[in-house]
Amino acid sequence: MSLIRIAVMATGSELLNGSSSDTNTRDIARLLGEVGYRLTTSVCVGDDPDAIARSLRQLLTDYDVIICTGGLGSTGDDLTAKTVALALGRALEENPKAVEMIAQNCKERQRDFDAPLRRQAQMPQKSVPLVNQVGTAPGFWLRQQNCDLFFLPGVPAEMRPMMQNAVIPALQRTKPGGAPLKQRNFKFFGLSEPQLEARVPYKDLPPGIDVGFSLDYPLVKITLRCQSPLAATLLDDAQALLLDKLGDYLAETDEETMPALVGRLLKRAGLRLSLAESCTGGLLSHLLTSVAGSSDFFERAGITYADAAKIDWLGVPRDIIAQQGAVSAECATAMAQGLRAVTGTDLTLAITGIAGPGGGSLDKPVGTVFLALAAEDLCQVRGYQFHGDRQKIQRMSAFMAMEWLRRFALEAG
Amino acid sequence: MSLIRIAVMATGSELLNGSSSDTNTRDIARLLGEVGYRLTTSVCVGDDPDAIARSLRQLLTDYDVIICTGGLGSTGDDLTAKTVALALGRALEENPKAVEMIAQNCKERQRDFDAPLRRQAQMPQKSVPLVNQVGTAPGFWLRQQNCDLFFLPGVPAEMRPMMQNAVIPALQRTKPGGAPLKQRNFKFFGLSEPQLEARVPYKDLPPGIDVGFSLDYPLVKITLRCQSPLAATLLDDAQALLLDKLGDYLAETDEETMPALVGRLLKRAGLRLSLAESCTGGLLSHLLTSVAGSSDFFERAGITYADAAKIDWLGVPRDIIAQQGAVSAECATAMAQGLRAVTGTDLTLAITGIAGPGGGSLDKPVGTVFLALAAEDLCQVRGYQFHGDRQKIQRMSAFMAMEWLRRFALEAG
Numbered sequence: 001m002s003l004i005r006i007a008v009m010a011t012g013s014e015l016l017n018g019s020s021s022d023t024n025t026r027d028i029a030r031l032l033g034e035v036g037y038r039l040t041t042s043v044c045v046g047d048d049p050d051a052i053a054r055s056l057r058q059l060l061t062d063y064d065v066i067i068c069t070g071g072l073g074s075t076g077d078d079l080t081a082k083t084v085a086l087a088l089g090r091a092l093e094e095n096p097k098a099v100e101m102i103a104q105n106c107k108e109r110q111r112d113f114d115a116p117l118r119r120q121a122q123m124p125q126k127s128v129p130l131v132n133q134v135g136t137a138p139g140f141w142l143r144q145q146n147c148d149l150f151f152l153p154g155v156p157a158e159m160r161p162m163m164q165n166a167v168i169p170a171l172q173r174t175k176p177g178g179a180p181l182k183q184r185n186f187k188f189f190g191l192s193e194p195q196l197e198a199r200v201p202y203k204d205l206p207p208g209i210d211v212g213f214s215l216d217y218p219l220v221k222i223t224l225r226c227q228s229p230l231a232a233t234l235l236d237d238a239q240a241l242l243l244d245k246l247g248d249y250l251a252e253t254d255e256e257t258m259p260a261l262v263g264r265l266l267k268r269a270g271l272r273l274s275l276a277e278s279c280t281g282g283l284l285s286h287l288l289t290s291v292a293g294s295s296d297f298f299e300r301a302g303i304t305y306a307d308a309a310k311i312d313w314l315g316v317p318r319d320i321i322a323q324q325g326a327v328s329a330e331c332a333t334a335m336a337q338g339l340r341a342v343t344g345t346d347l348t349l350a351i352t353g354i355a356g357p358g359g360g361s362l363d364k365p366v367g368t369v370f371l372a373l374a375a376e377d378l379c380q381v382r383g384y385q386f387h388g389d390r391q392k393i394q395r396m397s398a399f400m401a402m403e404w405l406r407r408f409a410l411e412a413g
Numbered sequence: 414m415s416l417i418r419i420a421v422m423a424t425g426s427e428l429l430n431g432s433s434s435d436t437n438t439r440d441i442a443r444l445l446g447e448v449g450y451r452l453t454t455s456v457c458v459g460d461d462p463d464a465i466a467r468s469l470r471q472l473l474t475d476y477d478v479i480i481c482t483g484g485l486g487s488t489g490d491d492l493t494a495k496t497v498a499l500a501l502g503r504a505l506e507e508n509p510k511a512v513e514m515i516a517q518n519c520k521e522r523q524r525d526f527d528a529p530l531r532r533q534a535q536m537p538q539k540s541v542p543l544v545n546q547v548g549t550a551p552g553f554w555l556r557q558q559n560c561d562l563f564f565l566p567g568v569p570a571e572m573r574p575m576m577q578n579a580v581i582p583a584l585q586r587t588k589p590g591g592a593p594l595k596q597r598n599f600k601f602f603g604l605s606e607p608q609l610e611a612r613v614p615y616k617d618l619p620p621g622i623d624v625g626f627s628l629d630y631p632l633v634k635i636t637l638r639c640q641s642p643l644a645a646t647l648l649d650d651a652q653a654l655l656l657d658k659l660g661d662y663l664a665e666t667d668e669e670t671m672p673a674l675v676g677r678l679l680k681r682a683g684l685r686l687s688l689a690e691s692c693t694g695g696l697l698s699h700l701l702t703s704v705a706g707s708s709d710f711f712e713r714a715g716i717t718y719a720d721a722a723k724i725d726w727l728g729v730p731r732d733i734i735a736q737q738g739a740v741s742a743e744c745a746t747a748m749a750q751g752l753r754a755v756t757g758t759d760l761t762l763a764i765t766g767i768a769g770p771g772g773g774s775l776d777k778p779v780g781t782v783f784l785a786l787a788a789e790d791l792c793q794v795r796g797y798q799f800h801g802d803r804q805k806i807q808r809m810s811a812f813m814a815m816e817w818l819r820r821f822a823l824e825a826g
Contacts, residue, residue, distance in 0.1 A: 015439070016442050016454070017442055017443075017452070017594065018440070018443025018445075019439070019625060019627075020627075021434050021435065021438065021439040022435060022438070023434045025428070025429070025457065026433060029429050029430055030430075030431025038430070039429040039430070040459070041429070041468070042429065042456070043454060043456050043457075044438065044455040044456075046453070055454070058471075181430060183432070193487070194487055194527070194529045194530070197529075210426075212426065212427060212432070223432060275716075280699075281698055281699055281703065281707065281711075282690075282697075282698030283699045285695030286695040286698075288694070289694025289695060290694065290807070292769070292803055293771065294694065295772075298718050300715065300719055300722035300726070301715075302713065302716075303702070303713055304713050305711050305712060305713055306708075308712075308713075308756070312755075342725075343721070356705070357705050387522065390703070
């Protein structure tokens with residue numbers, strides 16, 4: 001692993017007044033990781049010369065490399081170059097190579113090379129300008145107290161190619177990195193974070209494998225990370241051990257989302273699917289059809305909010321709705337069976353429930369959800385009591401349905 | 414304006430290895446701004462006790478308030494409490510009130526109060542636990558060297574209510590804020606960012622109003638911002654001037670999303686709605702039913718991928734599909750009219766098109782989409798050529814449909 005200490009300094013008042021999140025740090029970290037550098041810290045400061053200067057001087061004593069984003073444009077709040085020159089005790093001067101870059105850029109875009117644009121060539125003395133292929137403002141690179149400082153625009157689409165084409169090659173020449181940091185993500189359904197953690201075979205994992213947890217409701221994500229020249233092999237081993245314990249709950253990988261997985265398994269099993277959704281209002285259909293090629297297995301869905309829709313599209317008997325209610329195991333069963341009879345689809349799944357916030361009762365509180373699945377010679381129904389707001393209940397219902405479809409198609413395929 | 418210096422320290426290796434962006438800082442800044450506090454800086458550090466301790470001690474000398482997010486869960490990389498105790502020279506001890514909070518939480522969720530959960534009650538000595546209404550891990554608040562330090566979970570949905578219900582009231586008692594920074598967001602559909610900007614009445618806006626633009630595809634967001642004791646009045650004036658020019662394109666406000674707006678207008682007009690979706694696969698139904706109370710206007714939707722579904726649920730004549738194809742103005746019209754005849758709903762809307770990436774042809778390339786709307790004495794059809802990937806085409810189609818429904822309901826209401 002590289003021991004080079006790298007800091008990102010993101011500048012821009014929009015990062016500290018609630019308007020925007022700093023996404024550049026993540027992108028820089030990813031690009032650095034791929035070539036064996038690791039980010040140690042990142043700092044956001046506003047468009048305030050004192051704050052920028054102070055933060056810069058503090059970072060300068062602690063870090064080998066500082067990558068600064070933002071404040072290189074031609075508007076009034078773009079004051080990085082001036083501030084940096086002052087903070088580092090250098091003159092601000094027009095860099096002839098930067099003037100050329102901007103002039104060239106204007107020529108390519110048939111744009112006037114005016115004074116505000118030319119101001120972007122003002123840089124601290126002894127800076128090396130960095131070409132910006134996307135926007136007009138060049139970046140710059142300078143060295144002070146053995147620290148390499150890179151200044152890049154804040155616009156992500158301009159920043160990223162400059163990282164790849166200028167900063168990383170420069171870094172690799174001056175301060176070689178270590179082994180690349182590789183990572184793989186796995187998302188699980190049906191176990192909580194503590195339950196998953198208890199089953200991770202930590203003792204057996206190869207050394208150097210880092211295990212991280214995060215939530216993507218209702219899925220829990222486990223990230224395996226490894227920084228080593230052998231990362232690919234070590235991650236293969238770790239992945240095999242992890243999935244040996246937890247593969248049964250695996251819902252998503254970096255290569256395949258849960259809707260894509262369900263679709264693939266249905267196609268493999270040669271099963272066509274139709275859905276009847278009530279409380280999920282089309283969320284399940286939307287998830288399954290967000291994947292390209294879903295028409296290969298997806299036949300249709302009835303989003304049957306009104307009782308009349310359940311009766312005439314799905315053939316649910318009036319009596320069931322009148323006696324058991326539209327939110328009942330009996331109605332879910334009738335929806336799935338009726339849909340199968342009406343459409344002749346191999347496999348049908350029905351969802352009925354109360355997503356809230358209204359519509360709950362003592363008997364059937366908000367979060368009461370029934371799922372029913374019908375196939376040849378089979379009709380099952382399951383009842384749940386989910387918690388949370390409308391969005392969470394709808395999402396949990398849709399994922400529970402996908403989980404059922406996944407397991408059914410897996411066995412059928 | 415308040416002169417209190419506030420720093421956010423976001424912890425989590427995922428913030429520095431390219432996995433995630435820190436979005437908590439933005440949310441914290443927004444919540445603080447609303448009550449007159451301004452964020453001075455934010456720092457990200459990894460799950461590394463040395464780095465956390467070092468950063469904490471550095472911030473402690475420079476700031477009046479530190480809000481720290483992340484590392485409060487029950488897994489191995491959740492080490493904030495222990496690290497903070499060590500860094501501040503305090504013992505780590507089980508906080509009895511925190512134990513109670515966790516026990517109460519488990520009871521409400523009918524969950525076992527096990528050892529990993531109980532570990533979340535370990536806090537630095539003299540901490541005040543902060544109740545977490547969403548997750549299991551309580552936060553904590555402590556004071557050191559006149560600095561107030563707040564420790565919150567990293568999960569945004571847990572962090573936000575704790576900011577509002579615990580941190581801000583505590584801050585307001587101990588370190589009163591200044592004039593609030595208020596902002597209002599308006600999202601528009603149907604005009605591009607340059608088109609919108611050209612119509613903003615900059616000259617007429619009251620002084621101190623800041624105007625920002627950003628994209629939320631397919632909507633363009635305009636943010637009006639003002640920091641002043643008179644912010645509410647000034648923003649009222651600015652809003653009136655803005656909407657006088659652009660109100661006709663207004664799709665969303667902070668109070669109402671586009672699906673909620675469409676639903677409200679349909680209810681006001683006394684119109685019930687049914688949908689027939691093909692290429693959007695349920696996205697439009699999902700959007701409209703994600704709003705509470707949608708059953709008041711939403712009757713049903715047929716997600717009719719297969720031709721058979723269009724024929725037997727919507728009554729589309731076989732000939733139309735055979736001769737004009739399922740993606741055609743004729744088919745869209747037949748879908749909307751047929752759905753209206755079948756269901757007797759006041760208003761029906763049909764979408765058929767090619768979301769891609771497959772299925773396009775020279776005649777009907779990917780992005781070809783037809784919308785049809787049927788009501789009493791009315792049936793109209795509109796054809797579009799959208800651009801982008803599957804997700805963008807589905808999203809644009811659904812928003813174009815909502816826009817049509819909005820205008821129709823507005824005139825009918």
